[in-house]
Amino acid sequence: MRLLNVENLNLKDANVLYYPTFFSENEANTYFKNLYSKLKWQQDKIKVFGKTYDQPRLTAFFGTNNQPYSYSNITMFPQEFKGDILEIKNAIETELNIYFTSCLANLYRNGKDSNGWHADDEKELGKNPIIASLTFGEERVFHLKHKHDKTLKKKIVLKHGSLLLMQGSTQENWLHQIPKTTRKIGPRINLTFRIIPQKNRVPSNSVLS
Numbered sequence: 001m002r003l004l005n006v007e008n009l010n011l012k013d014a015n016v017l018y019y020p021t022f023f024s025e026n027e028a029n030t031y032f033k034n035l036y037s038k039l040k041w042q043q044d045k046i047k048v049f050g051k052t053y054d055q056p057r058l059t060a061f062f063g064t065n066n067q068p069y070s071y072s073n074i075t076m077f078p079q080e081f082k083g084d085i086l087e088i089k090n091a092i093e094t095e096l097n098i099y100f101t102s103c104l105a106n107l108y109r110n111g112k113d114s115n116g117w118h119a120d121d122e123k124e125l126g127k128n129p130i131i132a133s134l135t136f137g138e139e140r141v142f143h144l145k146h147k148h149d150k151t152l153k154k155k156i157v158l159k160h161g162s163l164l165l166m167q168g169s170t171q172e173n174w175l176h177q178i179p180k181t182t183r184k185i186g187p188r189i190n191l192t193f194r195i196i197p198q199k200n201r202v203p204s205n206s207v208l209s
């Protein structure tokens with residue numbers, strides 16, 4: 001077991017933990033370089049009021065099963081976990097003792113790329129989803145705001161090699177975003193590990209004979 005710093009954000013109606021140095025500087029440098037050059041980054045389109053736009057970031061999606069993941073009118077079909085992303089998955093699973101099926105990767109190419117206010121509350125994720133969110137590369141500010149109590153909000157800088165763990169009722173009660181910034185900055189990679197149970201599985205003893 002490694003000794004890890006962990007900070008509880010102590011948000012009302014939520015459970016959010018921040019591990020600022022989940023990976024060492026060296027590990028994080030290597031992962032950033034490899035993920036940046038080796039993942040098949042795709043440009044998705046989003047539809048807003050009937051108009052189609054490029055999503056303001058690139059993505060890639062990975063799964064241990066073939067369950068697609070749909071959000072904001074986009075359906076993503078999983079690629080197989082291998083190489084660095086599999087190594088990272090194993091590292092967080094060992095540390096947290098939580099087993100993930102899926103990972104949505106985001107590449108924010110510069111300060112113009114962003115991720116608007118949302119909750120990760122898609123029905124595929126079930127109630128009280130656990131989301132492990134890793135940062136490699138440029139630091140970005142992560143905003144959280146309570147859905148009903150406007151006085152409750154939080155900003156946190158997500159550091160290179162850090163892990164943010166959102167669980168419990170976080171997605172039910174809070175929204176989060178990565179806003180654009182006018183700072184001249186380089187790329188940031190974010191990996192959000194999730195659990196998407198396999199649907200429509202035919203039990204082996206139900207085969208007709």
Ligand SMILES: O=C(O)CCC(=O)C(=O)O
Nearest residue numbers: 106115120133178190192
């Ligand atoms: O980039 C991040 O830190 C957040 C990504 C996110 O919220 C998502 O993909 O659902």
Ligand SMILES: [Fe+2]
Nearest residue numbers: 118119120176
């Ligand atoms: Fe999210």
